Amino acid sequence: MMSLPKTIINLPVARILLFLVIVLLVFTSCSRRIHAKGPVEKYLDIMPPATLSTVSVPISIPIPVLQNAVNQQIKGSLYALNNLSYTGAESFSMKVWKQAPILIRGWHGDQFEVTVPVRTWLKGSIDTDILGLKIKKSTTANLGMRIRLATKIALDGEWQVNTTTRILGYQWIKAPAVYLGPIKIPMSFLANKLIDSQLKYIGKRLDAEIKKQVKIRHMLSKIWQEVQAPFLVSEEHNTWVMLEPKSLMMTPMNTRNQTLSTIVGVRGYASALVGSKPKPLPKQPLPQLTLKKSLNSEFNIYLQSSIDKNYVIKLAKKNFLNQTFRSGKRKVKVIGLNLYGSGKKLVIQAQLKGSLNGTVYLSGTPSYDAKQKNIVINDLDFSVDTRNKLAKIADWLFHRRIIRKIKTAIEVPVKAKLEETLKEARKALNNYKVSPGVHLQGTIHDLHIEKVFMKPKSIVTWILASGKIAVILKGL
Template sequence: MHLTKVRTEFSMCRHTFFAFFSSFVYVPVLGLLGVMFGCKSATTTQPKAPAEAYQHTNMEIQSEKHKSVVHVPVELSIAEVTKQLNVQVQGIIYEDNSFNDDNQDNFKIKVWKRSPIIAEARDSLLFYTVPLRIWAEKAYKISPLGIEISGSQSTEFQINLKFMTRFGIDPNWQVNTQTVSAGFDWVTKPSVKVAGIDIPITGLVSRKISENLGTISKSIDDNVRKNFIIKPYIVQAWNLIREPRLLSEEYRTWLVVTPTDILATPFEIQNGKISTTIGIRGFTQTLLGEKPATKPVVDVPNLIITDKVPQGFQIGLIGVVPYEEAARLAAAQFIGKTFDFKDGIYKIEVTEVDIYGQNDKLVIKAGLKGSINGFIYLKGIPYYDAATRLLSLKNVDYDLSTRNVLVQTANWLLQGRFTKQIEQEFVFPIGSQIDEAQKAIRQQLSTRKVAKGIDLGGRLDTLIPDQVYLTPTSLVALVVAKGRIEVKIDGLL
């Protein structure tokens, strides 16, 4: 008798067959006969649901901070320094107009700037040449042949004073210079005539000039200290950096930088410029919601002098998928989809999908009908796949309670095919969110003047997946954008 005929006759006489043997045959044997003759009853699964639990809140993720440094290159043209010195140094630089008793040299002197001051850089020092015209008058008393003759004679001559200056900056933001004399050169030498005789006074004048070189050096330092002011610009840059930047209007995402301290390298003098690099160090955050409130500061921390300002600006870009949206996307992908096993002997259809979190794993609750009726629970670790730009799952497997139930009732479902398909197809597109945030940051970093003497510019170089967090409301993917931001200060004089 063919198997198909056996199945038909068995079905027709099923009631009589069961009634006749019910008192003699155990239920397990009937179940075995049912399978042998093609009569498979569906299994109902009721595993214990994994507990919902979260290690992170939305606010904690937004509060995740990335260490960053905003570079603030400061450059000052040597030509501009020289120009300011020439503006400040005008008219009589020094004079002594008395022949009083304290003036034992009986010497009067007046000093003018003869032509513009010249400056050049050598070996990280700034060298000045100050061309001067000097008028001097010498009082005298002589007694030739016992006859006392007194009077005074004047002369004019020219010299070039030389100075060298080293630039520095104090922790309180005061620019300081250390200017010392590098000597002087005679252009014309002084002498006076007494009774028709030329009397050289070069030594006397040299001594007088040398006595006043310290005063001239101090005058140069005071002038630079007065006119080379950095701190107000740094306060502007500090407040500019703290201003929240809108990254996504749709998702109401804001970039917030919280500065903490300021570093600076020693001044360098090269390529016609006096320069230093200031680094405003702090933390970046990506916040969601209304624009964060900030209040401008009027002061900044003291400066930390360092040999090198570290590079690297990091921004956390956030991609958010609410659980409701994730469940909707998953339902569209899986509900109504049929899976078969053991060459079609077993079939299941997905009827329902729900999603929630358990610490670092995403829990998938799947409703099934067919060879299994009821619910099963799977878990997977969410991650951002940079290659596909999708929020995906890895290491998808059955929850322990579901696995224990399936071992007893539907071992065929544990062969891995179902979990692999879930893992491959359970994906959420968030690339557009990341793109939008990245584009917004690049627009914010495009070189532009934000205030007089202050330009903002920068770039993003790389995107590095960081972590996917599960919060009570959403899957949140964090991608770190690394690059460089500069706030360039110019026109300090």
Template sequence: MSARKVTYFILVLSLIFNSCSTTQKIEALKPLPSDDAPMVYNTKTSFVNMPLQITLKEIESQLNKTLNGEIYNDSNLDDDKTEMKITKTAPIRLIEKNGKIQTVLPLKIWSRFKYGTDFMGLNDTREINLNGTITMTSDVKLSNWKMSTTSKIEDFEWAESPSILVAGKNVPITYIINPTLSIFKSKIAKKIDEAIENSCDFKPYVLDVLEKMSTPFLTSEQYQTWFKLIPIEVYVTDAVLDKTQINMNLGLKCNMQTMVGLKPKASFDRTAVQFKAVTKVPEKLTANIAAISTYESASRIISSNFNGKEFASGSRKITVQNVALWQKDGKIIVALDMTGSINGTIYLSGIPNYNAVTKEIYFDQMDYVLDTKGLLTRTANWLLQGVILKKIQENCRYSIKENLDEGKKSLLPYLNNYSPMKGVFVNGTMSDFEFEKVEVTNKAIIAFITTTGKMNVKIDGMD
């Protein structure tokens, strides 16, 4: 072999050796995000059916707190020759009877009445004290979230026969008292109705429950996933008395969100929730949840997929040190910081999709970004091989299965005798989550999922 040929052969070997063993540096042009606008996405509203039961015992308890001590006072003697004060002497009892509420009210009556004639001043006044029980029946309805009743006094029952001492003799005066009380039947019944309405305004309780349910709570500590409910409208049907409780149907129209990252702020606004009366509420709970993965959190999870992994083609090897994601023109840009035979960052683009079997978000139609491809063609042609891209693409995915499972697991305690406040209990069931679609925004990748179920709320034992 001539010296010229030997020199040429050595030069070729040197080029091949250097091409195989030296580390090459990539300086690719970074595809910038489309813009930095706030995250905006469209989500379907959810509808939660919440049958509500309020026990008569609870209404009785609230009524006794509201209606206490003196419940009636008429101090005008001249209009009907009678003054009267009525004081509750024992707790009121409520009983269901033939579809109506029967109210039993133990009371004490102090009365002063004028008798005789005004002719030549021949009249006198006497005071009497009576102990007895009034029994009323009431029709029940719900109006503007207040339970109201229309009551009618059915009976007076005296612990002892009313009498008065006249000329040294006890003279029965039931015949005087009963007609006098009859005059005030409507007034006393109205007083009871007002007390029931004041003590049975359920809107504040409903708002308190919604505020508790709207507070974001952690569903997965590993993925820093939070669930948040945003009420929009509340519907209610007419109240129906069913033996020992009042039944009504509530319907909650709301948005549900699952957010990844820092705890979202509580944003419940009591004044913004609209209340509407309806004749019927759908029985099934339909939840449409937006599972939001910020690019920061998705990048962190995908970066962990590359830990300890090496990608090789012949003698050339690379490792991925870090992954970053962002959105550009409706596609996801995947930036891979790598070391090894090549140092630098390459950029891939793909379309997010969902694998219903593995419950993973992955990136379809993945390819090198054009600006990167031109540089790779000149400096590291082997990276363009489909086998390398396929291996990288297999790791550019993250599962939301645990998020969904954890989400459901974390929601179940809120459907198992959950008590957001004293005396309020929530129970229900929920089916598996089903994937609907993936959307890309400037701030996050959003997976929309749905579920169905049932729930009910019972009020019994509030303060």
């Protein structure tokens, strides 16, 4: 039997092998694999910086309250003097009593107008001429008058109250006179001399009592210590605010609207801490007074907030997963996604299937888009190793349109988060009790995200909160 040529027997096998080679070449030309290395996983260990801020302390003392306190202390006899002598008057004695309640009202700027009704008793000898005859007569007189004074109030460098009282004038309720039978001898001129030289005693007494009642240093010493204690502004995030005070400022005192008022500014560095209640800083002594015409009572502080990483991944997968990216006849689908941090950068780890199979890495700096109120990654791009490998096997993926789609898919809306933080901060500052008699009252009028970075389990934001905070004194 004749055998067939060997080459004829192996012809189908050769064709099969050729077909397989062609299929393999076609397949490998359409679908390539990538084994890129991602950026090193590492996280920033930083806290928000302290900000220079001012806590305002409005101090107001109702003038009627001051008036009542002064009247409680100044009662009955004011002063007594003996052996007073002037031309036409010898060996006079004088006693002065408060006749009715002292009246105090706001006057000009930092001054009170004080009216003191007094009764004055005079006894002594007077020399006078009547129809050319010199007459010497012993006399006793009870006089009534209203004395008007202006008291200026200020503080020295050690926060001690200083007052200066001057006489504005006085008014006789009944003009003083001496009667010799039917003849009336006016004593106004003599009495005026006696009174003018002695009114300083009433001014000194008034100054002493106002100093006792206006206890500015006492109030400020307590405030200065209290504002250095940490206070809670967010129960949910366990966020505490601490103020490291550096200086005390005060506006000039004012007596408008029947209230002695001023504003004290505690200037210092405010910082927010997350976790258990921090230990208070070493207490600083009360600094010297710095007087300012006006105070900028703006309070700024960084609050730290976080967005759960799993929530961000879930949101990104909803926008991103199973999306197909095309360039001509080539396409890839995203079948897996993860996020992590590499220093200041946020890294996206994406698993691809299609014309390119494997894992690629993109990274960029997260930031806040104030207009859209989203966390975005404006400088998103492939990592260095991914870029180098794609340049060799799939440079079509460098198309900016694909990067833009990925960047849009990874945006995180934070409007609701900011509104929640604002609501919580405002609630915390609504009559926050620091200690008995000392409350914080404030409002936050603006929140702005200044910094965004990754932590192992979350995206952390530094939120700059701006507003006004005042220390309200109750019963001090």
